[in-house]
Amino acid sequence: MNEIADPGSIDRPNSYIGKSVPRPNVKKLVEGRGQYVDDIVLPRMVHVALVRSSLAHARITGIDGADALDVPGVLAVFTGGDLAAHCAPWVGVLAHLKGMKSAPQRPLPIDRATWVGEALAAVVAETRAIAEDGAARVRVSYETLPAAVDMGTALEAGTAIIHPELGDNLCFERVNETGNVEQAFAAAHKVVEATFHTARHTGVTLEPRSILADYNRASGKLTVYHSTQAPHMMQGVFAKHLGLPEGDVRVICADVGGSYGIKVHVYPDEVAVAAIAKIMGRPVKFIADRLESFSSDIHARDHRIKGRMAVDANGRITAIDIDDLTGIGPYSVYPRTSAVEGNQVVSLVGGPYDFANYHAKTAVVFQNKTPTSQYRAVGHPIATAITEGLVDLAAEAVGLDPVEFRRRNLMADGTYPRTSAAGLKFEGLSHIASLDKLLAMMDYAALRSEQERLRGEGIHRGIGLAAFIELTNPSPFMYGIGGARISAQDGCTVRIDPDGSVVAATGVTEQGQGTEAIMRQIVAEGVGVPIEQVRVVTGDTLTTPYGGGTWACRGTGIGGEAALQSAIAVKGAVLAIAGAMLQAQPETLDLTNGEIVERGTGRARMPLAELARIVYFRGDTLPADLPRELIQTRHFITKQYPFAFTNGIQASYLELDVETGLVKLLKHWCVEDCGRVINPLLVDEQVRGGIVQGIGAALYEECPYSSDGQVLVGSMADYLVPMAAEMPDIEVGHVETPTRESLLGAKGAGEAGTAGAPAAIMNAINDALRPLRAKVLAQPFTPERILAALGKV
Amino acid sequence: MSAEIAITLTVNGERVARRVEARRHLVDFLRLDLGLMGSHTGCEHGFCGACTVRVNGAIVRGCLVLAASLDGAQVETIEGVSDSGEIRDLQDAFIARNAAQCGYCTPGMLLTAADLLKHNPAPTRAQIREHLSGNYCRCTGYHAIVDAVAAVAAKRNGRATP
Ligand code: FES
Numbered sequence: 018m019n020e021i022a023d024p025g026s027i028d029r030p031n032s033y034i035g036k037s038v039p040r041p042n043v044k045k046l047v048e049g050r051g052q053y054v055d056d057i058v059l060p061r062m063v064h065v066a067l068v069r070s071s072l073a074h075a076r077i078t079g080i081d082g083a084d085a086l087d088v089p090g091v092l093a094v095f096t097g098g099d100l101a102a103h104c105a106p107w108v109g110v111l112a113h114l115k116g117m118k119s120a121p122q123r124p125l126p127i128d129r130a131t132w133v134g135e136a137l138a139a140v141v142a143e144t145r146a147i148a149e150d151g152a153a154r155v156r157v158s159y160e161t162l163p164a165a166v167d168m169g170t171a172l173e174a175g176t177a178i179i180h181p182e183l184g185d186n187l188c189f190e191r192v193n194e195t196g197n198v199e200q201a202f203a204a205a206h207k208v209v210e211a212t213f214h215t216a217r218h219t220g221v222t223l224e225p226r227s228i229l230a231d232y233n234r235a236s237g238k239l240t241v242y243h244s245t246q247a248p249h250m251m252q253g254v255f256a257k258h259l260g261l262p263e264g265d266v267r268v269i270c271a272d273v274g275g276s277y278g279i280k281v282h283v284y285p286d287e288v289a290v291a292a293i294a295k296i297m298g299r300p301v302k303f304i305a306d307r308l309e310s311f312s313s314d315i316h317a318r319d320h321r322i323k324g325r326m327a328v329d330a331n332g333r334i335t336a337i338d339i340d341d342l343t344g345i346g347p348y349s350v351y352p353r354t355s356a357v358e359g360n361q362v363v364s365l366v367g368g369p370y371d372f373a374n375y376h377a378k379t380a381v382v383f384q385n386k387t388p389t390s391q392y393r394a395v396g397h398p399i400a401t402a403i404t405e406g407l408v409d410l411a412a413e414a415v416g417l418d419p420v421e422f423r424r425r426n427l428m429a430d431g432t433y434p435r436t437s438a439a440g441l442k443f444e445g446l447s448h449i450a451s452l453d454k455l456l457a458m459m460d461y462a463a464l465r466s467e468q469e470r471l472r473g474e475g476i477h478r479g480i481g482l483a484a485f486i487e488l489t490n491p492s493p494f495m496y497g498i499g500g501a502r503i504s505a506q507d508g509c510t511v512r513i514d515p516d517g518s519v520v521a522a523t524g525v526t527e528q529g530q531g532t533e534a535i536m537r538q539i540v541a542e543g544v545g546v547p548i549e550q551v552r553v554v555t556g557d558t559l560t561t562p563y564g565g566g567t568w569a570c571r572g573t574g575i576g577g578e579a580a581l582q583s584a585i586a587v588k589g590a591v592l593a594i595a596g597a598m599l600q601a602q603p604e605t606l607d608l609t610n611g612e613i614v615e616r617g618t619g620r621a622r623m624p625l626a627e628l629a630r631i632v633y634f635r636g637d638t639l640p641a642d643l644p645r646e647l648i649q650t651r652h653f654i655t656k657q658y659p660f661a662f663t664n665g666i667q668a669s670y671l672e673l674d675v676e677t678g679l680v681k682l683l684k685h686w687c688v689e690d691c692g693r694v695i696n697p698l699l700v701d702e703q704v705r706g707g708i709v710q711g712i713g714a715a716l717y718e719e720c721p722y723s724s725d726g727q728v729l730v731g732s733m734a735d736y737l738v739p740m741a742a743e744m745p746d747i748e749v750g751h752v753e754t755p756t757r758e759s760l761l762g763a764k765g766a767g768e769a770g771t772a773g774a775p776a777a778i779m780n781a782i783n784d785a786l787r788p789l790r791a792k793v794l795a796q797p798f799t800p801e802r803i804l805a806a807l808g809k810v
Numbered sequence: 811m812s813a814e815i816a817i818t819l820t821v822n823g824e825r826v827a828r829r830v831e832a833r834r835h836l837v838d839f840l841r842l843d844l845g846l847m848g849s850h851t852g853c854e855h856g857f858c859g860a861c862t863v864r865v866n867g868a869i870v871r872g873c874l875v876l877a878a879s880l881d882g883a884q885v886e887t888i889e890g891v892s893d894s895g896e897i898r899d900l901q902d903a904f905i906a907r908n909a910a911q912c913g914y915c916t917p918g919m920l921l922t923a924a925d926l927l928k929h930n931p932a933p934t935r936a937q938i939r940e941h942l943s944g945n946y947c948r949c950t951g952y953h954a955i956v957d958a959v960a961a962v963a964a965k966r967n968g969r970a971t972p
């Protein structure tokens with residue numbers, strides 16, 4: 018029954034795993050007939066608009082809502098004080114991140130504003146427009162407090178301490194150390210060093226954060242329609258903080274208009290909406306507008322990293338040493354915290370390479386800016402940019418081509434399992450095979466000679482490479498052991514209905530990655546039915562098995578294995594019943610294409626629909642003691658490895674205009690190894706979308722701040738995102754090293770693109786700049802920064 | 811609060827008469843007054859293109875058009891062009907090529923792509939990218955969308971997919 022374990026079985030009937038099957042749930046989206054939260058309209062629904070702080074740090078001396086209440090249609094104004102009795106505060110720390118600290122946070126603060134954009138009061142009205150009219154009339158009086166804005170001075174004496182009870186502005190600090198770095202640097206043939214900056218930026222989901230909470234006073238039940246990646250986690254959060262039994266909270270997550278990590282966090286304003294729904298006993302909707310999204314969606318990647326690398330005379334890396342500093346805003350975000358990004362950086366630097374001595378330190382500091390937290394590829398793009406930036410500098414220092422330098426230093430294929438210098442456990446990676454495939458796809462040698470030739474004509478092109486590893490399929494070691502109620506396990510229930518169709522309910526969710534398509538493929542193949550007969554249910558805490566949702570690239574690897582195992586279990590149950598009905602040994606039967614067949618000959622014995630009809634309507638004709646469970650649930654959690662690492666390598670080819678500083682992207686390539694590929698079409702588009710998100714970080718995206726903590730982004734005219742005209746075509750290739758932790762063998766694929774792209778772009782720009790003796794290390798690489806590096810501005 | 815203005819217009823072939831606040835933009839009108847939820851807003855500042863709809867045959871940013879200005883207009887939305895079958899080939903190509911992930915940008919993207927093919931039946935990849943460059947998509951990275959539009963152009967012209 019487990020032919021699925023054999024990728025060679027791909028052309029059996031119903032073998033969908035590994036094929037580019039289109040997504041079943043997209044037709045409604047291309048017709049504009051999806052259901053995003055803002056599309057849901059409930060009777061007696063009211064709308065929230067928020068009054069947000071205009072100061073980075075201030076004592077709130079009063080909030081006067083009287084004028085707002087005068088606006089016809091405004092129903093209520095809530096302040097932090099009003100919600101305090103209804104909602105318990107939280108602290109965003111994880112116990113396994115030793116020494117980490119943060120302060121209690123509430124849905125709306127009671128007496129102090131700590132960043133520009135923090136929600137301070139909520140105006141409830143019959144329409145959003147009226148709520149905004151009301152919000153404009155709420156008067157907040159402040160007493161300005163000194164703000165800690167610059168992360169570089171956050172720990173210095175004289176800087177305001179944001180939470181005096183914590184003693185200082187340090188949230189978390191970690192040193193990760195192996196071998197003897199000082200000795201290695203002393204003995205090095207060459208040492209290169211550089212300081213890198215990654216810019217504070219954000220996710221810009223096209224659908225803004227959206228929530229509609231409805232509390233029924235009679236049943237005591239809270240139903241929350243939420244644009245989220247983790248419905249079960251949010252169920253627990255609403256229950257705990259609003260004082261409801263978990264079973265009385267239902268979170269429904271229908272279509273989600275993009276998430277990328279932005280929608281996996283607990284946002285104070287969203288908890289406020291749920292609390293208001295409970296207080297008012299009616300449906301309350303909040304849809305963020307773009308302006309407030311820029312200051313209230315989590316930011317990420319605000320890092321300054323000093324790095325150095327030691328190399329021996331053979332061009333082998335002997336040591337890496339980095340010192341990372343990151344500013345995370347005034348609170349660590351609940352419950353995933355804001356320390357994970359820095360923690361990942363000190364684990365992931367140097368990840369693809371074989372070297373012995375490692376020292377990495379991160380300091381995570383509080384500041385009066387928008388809170389930061391996990392955003393697509395958490396820490397990876399930072400670690401990859403440092404590592405690959407140093408690698409290119411080292412290659413240049415020892416006079417090796419960047420490809421040759423990587424070939425000498427990447428972990429060799431066939432040397433796994435092994436542990437990296439940073440202490441990561443790798444089950445199996447394919448760096449060299451991926452490099453070889455990439456070089457063939459891009460025709461590296463030809464590009465190099467083209468580059469050389471064009472340089473002669475005054476055209477400056479650059480080729481940049483970036484090898485990377487990516488953490489996927491996380492175990493409880495990511496959050497659970499730290500005390501967070503975030504499930505690393507996931508489940509799937511597969512059932513057969515009377516017409517022989519199959520329903521699969523999964524704890525992982527869909528935000529456009531193709532979760533439903535993947536589950537459908539796996540279940541159709543696992544049960545043995547045509548794919549059209551499978552329906553998938555996601556995103557409802559009442560009807561799906563408890564699970565973690567979709568984040569950290571776990572949907573396919575964890576949720577997919579649960580689906581496969583429950584599908585196989587259902588098939589077993591079907592064959593046992595069929596055996597009794599056909600007076601045959603179940604082992605002599607099989608289920609393919611929705612038919613019970615004789616194993617081996619394939620002779621049809623009975624349609625699945627006929628078996629289901631008899632089970633559901635004529636159970637009297639079956640042996641009395643025959644189990645007839647046409648519904649099975651299985652769960653999956655990884656056990657051997659804390660994470661399933663994937664690997665890959667990207668390349669960028671671009672042209673630099675040295676007069677304007679503009680970068681024109683010509684082409685981008687990525688080879689990645691996410692284990693068993695379930696659906697190449699979906700994986701490739703995950704990679705492409707991720708790459709473009711990484712390109713955005715490298716070239717455009719930044720949330721700049723003034724020295725007094727004002728965020729200088731008012732609209733999408735100030736915050737540039739990648740648009741079609743500037744983006745290159747992207748070629749994607751695969752190497753497959755399945756994980757042996759599961760029958761399915763799949764690892765995650767959603768973050769690889771974002772992990773590697775900024776480093777590839779940086780290295781390509783610096784490759785173009787090299788003959789001009791200039792380089793750029795601070796993202797985003799704007800024309801202004803490139804011209805500054807060239808000494809032209 | 812602003813005064814209400816009476817308008818009568820045609821939306822997806824149906825005549826509708828409503829009184830609208832002067833400040834109500836077209837997408838809010840479609841969504842809140844008519845229950846047509848296929849048009850989305852991503853910025854309400856004219857940058858993202860999620861709100862793209864057709865007025866009198868030309869694509870516009872629905873967030874920048876006031877409903878009050880549309881007395882007598884012909885408005886078409888994603889729901890209308892889906893029902894008429896006018897862009898079925900583009901929709902099928904988006905599905906086949908996985909050019910829609912979360913789908914939030916997709917109605918606007920499709921209407922913009924249809925507009926391109928109306929005016930330029932055989933666009934190059936660069937021209938497709940250029941024409942779509944007012945429509946933000948965070949999910950796809952655009953490559954699949956360009957492929958899908960190019961495939962439809964080729965098919966409409968009786969050529970093999972490039
Ligand atoms: S909502 Fe109209 S352009 Fe963004």
Ligand code: FES
Nearest residue numbers: 911912915947949
């Ligand atoms: S498909 Fe999600 S924004 Fe385009």
